[in-house]
Amino acid sequence: MKKRLLRLTALSICGLAPVSVDLSYGESRNPDGSGLIFVSSAHADDDDDDGGGGGGGSSRGSEDRGSSGNWRGNGNLFDLFRRSPERRVETRRASTRRPSRAPGEIIALSLDDAGLQRLTADGFTIRARAPLEISATGIVKLGVPSGMSLEDARRQVASATPGAIADLNHYFEPNQGDASSAPCAEGGCALVRDAIGWPAPNTERACAAAGPIGLIDTAINPAHPSLKDVKLDIIRLAETQAPESGRQHGTAVAALIAGRQDSRAPGLLGDTHxxxxxxxxxxxGETDLAETYNLVRAIDLLASRKVTVINMSLSGPHNLLLEKTVSLVSERNIIQVAAAGNDGPRAKPVYPAAYPEMIAVTAVDRNFKPYRRAGRGDHIDVAALGTGVWTAASVEGAAPRTGTSFAAPFVTAAVAILRTSHPQMSPDEIAKLVTDTAQDLGKPGKDPVFGWGVLDARQLCRS
Structure with missing residues (x-):
């Protein structure tokens, strides 16, 4: 689905009555030892019991490909919490910015065994390797020989096999946004979705949501009352010894999409997987980071589960492997939705939202004013409600949340409904369909603030 057809600006959605489905989990490990963990239980965050926002925004949009980045030497994400307290203090003093990539690592696609053997003979080490459905050779994470710059290492890995793609192992962050930037008197935040005409539950029941829906995010608390008995599969991509990511962001996004209609935080869709x-x-501290290595694996895994749409409320720098993965998955009739990021209107575009195959979603308030920290640019496709959005806190109850992370699920839910009501249509045709019901904002036509306009839920089911 190319960007030129993504005039996704006005949608009409239908609520559905919830159907309770038992939630079941198991725990297993991939035969290849890649660390795929199915979560079987959940405990609430001690520091996150009120569902407040925080986090101070998304990851930086700049690209780091050289050897003079924030950190030096070999290691991986675990080094961030393995370092001694003294070393962590020294690192913070050296730079106020969070690291943009894993130190001393290169990741690669389409690297064959012969090329891998040559690289290991030259001093590279294999840190991790996982199969992929989109690539016959899978993805590999390599440790760089001591004294070699990351850029030199990237070039050597890319040239080891004709057609191989190599890049740094960049970090991505959830788009945290603000705890709330809108008043909630008299249930205003709980009703913010009414601003775009989102139908009340149990109305227009003929409009159903296709499933399953894919979500890539932080950890989720499945014991939250809004998610209890929802048909929800949770898969963790991490080594067993790695600290679990915070549950605040993931729980809020999951509940916004699929929360029980009879809970304090009802979701946009009912009876969805x-x-x-x-x-x-x-x-x-409280920083959650995702390696590109795991993002590629996550997208590929969701594609293998034949999801209809993938929601990614996260952002980071451009990465060649992520770009290729997004492109390959789009060819499988899967729509991918990403938040535009919360680095501010003058920030550089962030990824994956800025890739042409993505639907890039920015945030507006209930009066359709742009969110002050939302990213802007020619890549923006559509605006959706993203300030004062009522959704689940990480332990129990609900709270208003603000940020592009909470605008993206509105578009994801809309697309899921369209896939059911128009199963014969391609992603491009669905984008064209929703264009016809656009509510244009800002300059006429597409603009860098609102894209083609704001999502409108009044027209779609009648189209």
């Missing part, structure tokens, strides 16, 4: 992958790990 959500497959959620926790691709993040908690590092020092």
């Amino acid at each position: 959500l497959i959620a992958i926790d691709a993040f790990q908690r590092t020092t």
Whole structure:
């Protein structure tokens, strides 16, 4: 689905009555030892019991390909929390910015065994390797020889096999946004979806949502009352010794899509199957980071589960492997939705939202004013409600949340409904269909603030 056809600006959605489905989990490990963990239980965050926002925004949009980045030497994401307290203090003093990539690592696609053998003979080490459905050779994570710059290492890995794609193992962050930037008097936040005409539950029942829906985010608390008995599969992509990522962001996004209609945080869709992958790990403090290595695996895994749409409320720098993965998955009739990021209107575009195959979603308030921290640019496709959005806190109850993370699920839910009501249509045709019901904002036509306009839920089911 190419960007030129993504005039996704005005949609009409139908609520559905919930159907309780028993939630079941198992725990297993891939035969290849790649660390695929199915979560079987959940406990609430001690520091996150009120569902407040925080996190201070998304990851930086700049690209780091050289050897003079924030950190040096070999290691991986675990080094962030393995370092001694003294070393962590020294690192913070050296730079106020979070690291943009894993130190001393290169990841690659389409690297054959012969090329891998040559690289190991030259001093590269295999840190991890996982099969992929989209690539015959899978994905590999390599440790760089001591003294070699990352850029030199990237070039050598890319040239080891004709057609191989190699890049740094960049980090991505959830788009946290603000705890709330809108008043909630008299239930205003709970009713924010009414601003776009989102139908009340149990109305227009003929309009159903296709499933399953894919979600890549932080950890989720399946014991939350809004998610109890929802058809929800949770898969964690991490080593067993890695600290679990925070449950605040993932729980809020999951509940916004699929929360029980009879809970304090009802979701946009009822009776839907959500497959959620926790691709993040908690590092020092309260920072959750996802390696590109795991994002590629997560997208590929969801594609193998034949999801209809994937929601990614996360952002980071451009990465060649992520770009290729997004492109390959789009060819499988899967629509991918990403938040535009919360780095501010003057920030560089962030990824994966800026890739042409994605639907890039920015945030507006109930009066259709742009969210002050939302990213802007020619890649923006559509605006959706993203301030004061009522959704689940990480332990129990609900709270208003603000950020592009909470605008993207509105578009994801809309697309899921369209896939059911128009199963014969391709992703491009669905984008064209929703264009016809666009509510244009800003400059006439597409603009860098609102894209083609704001999502409108009044027209779609009648189209």
